[in-house]
Amino acid sequence: MRSITVQRLAEFTEQDYEFTFGITRKEFAQMLEALNAAYCKEHRRRPHFTKITMQDKLVLTLLYRREYRSMENIAAEYGVSRDTIADNIHWVERALLNANLLQNSVTCVYKTN
Secondary structure: OOOOOHHHHHOOOHHHHHHHHOOOHHHHHHHHHHHHHHHHHHOOOOOOOOOOOHHHHHHHHHHHHHHOOOHHHHHHHHOOOHHHHHHHHHHHHHHHHHOOOOOOOOOOOOOOO
16 A cells, blocks of 8 residues: 555656655765664664564654655555654754754654754
């Protein structure tokens, strides 16, 4: 039910990235790399498995920021609770703020570094 699948994202052109997320393909790759690094740093001892992949976490956060969709709407799309979406958006924004890849936060999260 997800609107942007891995296969569809692989077919995106540079213009599609700009139109959908408001960032370039290169910025998207940098953000995804920063999220993977932050996840590895937080879960050194044992990984924590979730229903939502790291790429999906980034996509849903960018869509939330760009389209101003409600967390309930995104939760219904991904088949998880609103709290799960809220936790993921907060974590992604905090990780990207710490990596200096975001200038500001929609959810008023602060830098932890």
